[in-house]
Amino acid sequence: MTRTALVTGAARGIGLATVKLFLRDGLHVIMVDNDEDALSQAAADLENVTTLPCDVSDAEAVATLAAGVDRVDALVNNAGLADFGPIEETTFDRWRRVMATNLDGVFLMTQAFTPHLKDTKGAIVNIASISALRASTLRVAYGTSKAGVAHLTQQQAVELGEYGIRANCVCPGPVRTKLAMAVHTQDIIDAYHDAIPLNRYGQEVEIAEAIVWLCSSKASFVTGQRLAVDGGFESTGIGLPSLRA
Structure with missing residues (x-):
């Protein structure tokens, strides 16, 4: 039987x-997204995919989604x-949405999807x-939510x-990404240049390669791990503009 991946x-x-x-x-591949129009557009030129719109924060919607799927070999919670x-401007409503x-x-x-x-x-x-893995300004909700994901992963592994x-x-x-390049000023780009040992941003496909590898039999004895795909960013301290080449 053909292996099936589900990607949110x-x-x-x-x-x-x-x-x-x-x-x-x-x-x-089962493609899941809460933006139905964007999902249809993304899948238009792809073969061997199924599109299923769903808001993953809605417990009932997720239950309905799972009930309609027969097989999942790889679940990517993206x-x-x-x-x-x-922090002072992050309302509780904003916190909860994140x-x-x-x-x-x-x-x-x-x-x-555990039964599957x-x-x-x-x-x-x-x-x-x-x-x-490392705190930074303006990310009290986002960073905390992602730290929770990292720990939740270990709970799942155990x-x-x-x-x-x-x-x-x-x-x-x-x-x-298009979004990052639209909002990152030249000062931000320069700061990342200093802080990332590989001196560049990552590409979407480079992150995807790590995801697909972890889902494959090549990673059959790998579980409970937090893999930073970051060009060495986690290993550095705070970048200093004067150190840039």
């Missing part, structure tokens, strides 16, 4: 790049919401962020390992 946040960015790599490797701002998608969504999706993953001895990959299910977490560093 699949309509764009890292999620869509991951979908394409799974397809390259011969898997059927759907996320970015909301940056100072937590609902970024953390609650990972919990709900994994819980709902038991059947296939499948793999879970949760997408956190370098902000899960509890689900006895069923042959592996759970790992990918923590992307700065990635050259």
Whole structure:
């Protein structure tokens, strides 16, 4: 039977790049996103995919989604919401919106699809962020939610390992997405140049390659890990403009 991957946040960015790599490797892919129009557009030129709109923060919607899916070998919890701002200006409503998608969504999706993953001895990959591993300004909700995802991944690995299910977490560093390039000033780009040992942003496909590898048999003894795919960003201290080449 054809292996099946389910990817949330699949309509764009890292999620869509991951979908394409799974397809390259011969898997059927279930594409999930809460933006139905963007999802349809993203899938228009793809073969061997199924599109299922769903808000992963909605427990009932997730339960309905899981009930309509027969098989999942790899679950990629990629759907996320970015909301940056100072602690003093982060209202509880903003806090809850970020937590609902970024953390609650990972919990709900994994819980709902655990029976499927038991059947296939499948793999879970949760997408956190370098902000899960190192704090930075304006990310009180986002960074905290992603740190929760990183720990939740270890909980999943510990509890689900006895069923042959592996759970790992990918923590992307700065990635050259259309959104990032639209909002990052030259000062921000220069600061990242100094702080990232490889002296560049990552590409969406580079993150996707790590995700697909963790879902594959090549990573069959890897579980409970938090993999920073960040060009070495986590290993550095605070960058100093005077040190830039």
